[in-house]
Amino acid sequence: xTETIQQQIQFLTKxxxxxxxxxxxxKKLQRSWEKGEPLTIKVGFDPSAPDLHLGHTVIIRKxxxxxxxxxxxxxxxxxxxxxxxxxxxxxxxxPQLTPEEIETNAATYRRQIFxxxxxxxxxxxxxxxxxxxxxxAEWIRLAAKVTVAxxxxxxxxxxxxxxxxxxxxxxxxxxxAQAYDSVVLKCDVELGGTDQLFNLLMGRHLxxxxxxxxxxxxxxxLLEGLDGVEKMSKSLGNYVAIEDPPNEMFGKLMSVSDDLxxxxxxxxxxxxxxxxxxxxxxxxxxxxxxxxVKKDLARSLxxxxxxxxxxxxxxGEFGRVFSxxxxxxxxxxxxxxxxxxxxxxxxxxVQAGLAVSNxxxxxxxxxxxxxxxxxxxxxxxxxxxxxxxxxxxIQVGKRRIAxxxxxxxx
RNA sequence: GCAGGCGUGGCCGAGCGGUUAAAGGCAGCAGACUGUAAAUCUGCCGGCAUAUUGCCUACGGUGGUUCGAACCCAUCCGCCUGCACCA
Numbered sequence: 001x002t003e004t005i006q007q008q009i010q011f012l013t014k015x016x017x018x019x020x021x022x023x024x025x026x027k028k029l030q031r032s033w034e035k036g037e038p039l040t041i042k043v044g045f046d047p048s049a050p051d052l053h054l055g056h057t058v059i060i061r062k063x064x065x066x067x068x069x070x071x072x073x074x075x076x077x078x079x080x081x082x083x084x085x086x087x088x089x090x091x092x093x094x095p096q097l098t099p100e101e102i103e104t105n106a107a108t109y110r111r112q113i114f115x116x117x118x119x120x121x122x123x124x125x126x127x128x129x130x131x132x133x134x135x136x137a138e139w140i141r142l143a144a145k146v147t148v149a150x151x152x153x154x155x156x157x158x159x160x161x162x163x164x165x166x167x168x169x170x171x172x173x174x175x176x177a178q179a180y181d182s183v184v185l186k187c188d189v190e191l192g193g194t195d196q197l198f199n200l201l202m203g204r205h206l207x208x209x210x211x212x213x214x215x216x217x218x219x220x221x222l223l224e225g226l227d228g229v230e231k232m233s234k235s236l237g238n239y240v241a242i243e244d245p246p247n248e249m250f251g252k253l254m255s256v257s258d259d260l261x262x263x264x265x266x267x268x269x270x271x272x273x274x275x276x277x278x279x280x281x282x283x284x285x286x287x288x289x290x291x292x293v294k295k296d297l298a299r300s301l302x303x304x305x306x307x308x309x310x311x312x313x314x315x316g317e318f319g320r321v322f323s324x325x326x327x328x329x330x331x332x333x334x335x336x337x338x339x340x341x342x343x344x345x346x347x348x349x350v351q352a353g354l355a356v357s358n359x360x361x362x363x364x365x366x367x368x369x370x371x372x373x374x375x376x377x378x379x380x381x382x383x384x385x386x387x388x389x390x391x392x393x394i395q396v397g398k399r400r401i402a403x404x405x406x407x408x409x410x
Numbered sequence: 411g412c413a414g415g416c417g418u419g420g421c422c423g424a425g426c427g428g429u430u431a432a433a434g435g436c437a438g439c440a441g442a443c444u445g446u447a448a449a450u451c452u453g454c455c456g457g458c459a460u461a462u463u464g465c466c467u468a469c470g471g472u473g474g475u476u477c478g479a480a481c482c483c484a485u486c487c488g489c490c491u492g493c494a495c496c497a
Contacts, residue, residue: 254447291445319446321447322447360455366440369439382460
């Protein structure tokens with residue numbers, strides 16, 4: 001029995017950075033097992049950004065782990081805390097979402113998260129349900145439970161304060177509100193990224209203040225994006241969306257550096273830490289090729305979100321295009337217009353959406369990045385004749401490719 | 411309200427009268443190589459112009475000083491800090 005609890009802990013804490021306090025999780029699991037009562041696990045999500053990417057799945061996957069052990073998972077949409085805005089320095093209060101928008105976003109969330117979570121046992125909730133009902137007096141009472149010094153312990157607040165960057169007063173309400181969610185839901189565990197540790201601990205503090213057994217705070221690393229530097233985020237463009245098409249997803253994962261790949265293995269798959277260490281050793285000692293290991297990673301993720309067939313064909317396509325230097329199976333057709341009998345190739349590239357500006361197009365050509373019908377087009381002055389119905393196969397770099405047909409206009 | 415500080419390209423960050431489309435780093439793009447959209451190396455990295463030395467736009471906004479301003483002055487806007495005021 002203690003054996004199984006031990007195994008559970010190992011399973012649940014795989015990849016985690018903090019488990020605070022470390023022994024509380026064991027106690028809660030023990031008691032849950034003895035009484036046959038599931039634990040309540042909470043994770044908060046932003047209501048306005050329902051496009052999930054692999055960075056989000058680190059935590060969603062952890063939610064699934066709890067779910068697999070029979071616990072109750074609350075996917076909490078922070079529609080109320082969303083008003084405050086994410087206190088990361090961009091201190092704008094966000095416009096209130098309409099109930100319709102919230103419902104749309106929630107539906108989008110459901111569509112995505114149920115690729116990983118069990119719809120039957122996942123509770124999707126909104127924190128405006130209770131936070132929106134708090135009176136001013138109740139807010140004041142809540143705010144009285146935390147000191148400014150405690151608030152300034154939050155790393156983000158402290159660094160901003162020291163760097164003389166603005167901290168708006170309402171930003172202090174964010175951790176408070178998030179903590180109050182835990183009070184209302186009587187959470188046993190709250191999960192979040194390492195940047196959430198303070199907020200999670202605030203939950204513990206507030207729960208104690210309300211005479212509840214404090215939750216366990218568990219944090220997971222923030223996943224670096226494809227650039228390997230910044231954390232994965234939509235605004236930085238270094239992300240793999242859950243809903244990226246198979247080929248795209250596969251290719252993006254193959255662009256992860258060999259070093260970062262191991263973190264992806266750890267946080268994005270259910271392989272055990274030992275398994276991954278073994279793979280790593282195999283690669284380091286030359287028994288396995290890193291590209292093969294990375295293909296395994298890419299395949300297993302594409303499979304998870306798109307199914308085995310899609311994964312297989314994505315891998316085939318990748319091998320054909322990038323290893324074999326062949327043309328992709330599907331090439332988009334683009335139609336452009338010309339008023340003159342001849343056209344500068346650079347203009348063609350811009351019109352076809354293969355380059356953003358004429359300058360860029362010329363640059364690409366002179367760098368040898370452009371091929372027309374398989375032939376290099378290195379002369380930036382290159383002119384092509386604009387014959388109606390003529391179709392050109394234009395490649396820019398390895399990834400931009402189109403079949404361009406020119407329509408003559410007068 | 412008073413005093414001081416700050417505002418540079420997608421981001422960070424130099425520059426403090428000309429040689430600055432603006433150092434350096436990050437991110438991005440292309441090429442070489444290859445084992446992949448890895449790593450490494452090289453080149454590019456505001457726009458326009460059939461284009462080596464041309465033009466335009468750009469260093470928070472506006473207006474000045476100057477042959478010449480991101481750099482100096484005035485003013486406005488925004489942000490930060492301290493003090494004061496109020497409570």
